[in-house]
Amino acid sequence: MKHRTTIRKQQVEFVDATKEHMQLIYKWRNQLFIREVMYNSEHLQWEYHIKWFENNLIDDQVYMKILYYEGMPYGLANFRLTDNQSNLGEWGFYIGVKEAPKGMGMLLGYYMLQFLFEEVMIRKVCAEVIDYNERSLHFHKKVGFTQDGLLRKHILKNGEYCDIYLFSIFKDEWLKMKSELEKMLFTE
Template sequence: MSFKNKAELKEVQEKDLKLILDWRNQEWIRDCMYNREVISMEQHLKWFEKLQKSETSISRIFYYGGIPYGILNVNDIDKVNKRCEWGFYIGSEDALRGMGTILGFTSLNYIFNHIPVRKICAEVIGSNKKSISFHRKMGFVQEGLLRKQIVRDGLDVDIVLYGMFKEEWSKKSARIQMKIEGRYV
């Protein structure tokens, strides 16, 4: 059985909110975010309420083999220019090796096949070497660098900008799928 049959993205439901908040408030997740503060349940509920009404944002929980492991956030969906921004993370600390790659593959397929976009953009904190490596591995191209864009712990931090077009993903996805099937499943 292909990993693609085990991987799925499900709409965020109210019953999922505690799990997502627990994931998001883990220090190692917060460290990769613009906002590193612990989020309250009240703030989280406001996010969910706004998400439900939004025409430019989508969130999905990533399941593998029926177990929730992470989340996909698609924001700033621009129907005119056919582009969006994405963010994601594996929240489960006991996720199997390669689960982030499977989440990325599943998410990119979902975005390009279910949202009318031609381009996905990403902003990565310059100190997040794991995410930088991930975006390159998935086929994103670095499009820019926002030098000293944010201040963290009194230090100026760069933001790395990435982009990928639908036709680029079409060319790279089969190779990435083969790597996943050869390494992780």
């Protein structure tokens, strides 16, 4: 069993994804343990990835961030503003290193939510989680998301229809959870 890593804030970097990250993210996205919890589980072709990545880099409605810990990149978080008027959008994230220290997913989520709510000033972050992705279901509940709904037998995966859980969190809910998460994540 992995033990939670003792995390010091000064060892964390949370940076914008750039073209220099394109190959790394391609590698991460094509790992089976990542693909199997995405809507599209197929192996991604390089040309498709380049187009997706470059379109996201120039889209001012999209934010892509990379989490580094102790100088090593561990994961990607992305957010797409889907409704300007209502100031809301959808996020997704993953830890691309299978043997990452325990706590990296929580750390990535913490920094992305802090960025979205406190720098970009987003009002509401939404998420969709496949029913068999227990880690993500647990994560969303732990950081303060509320389950808003369920899309029953919504997508076909491995010959079976799967449910999709719908979650959201508002800025005020994030601010209430933030200090609790900091106590859980960080040491002095």
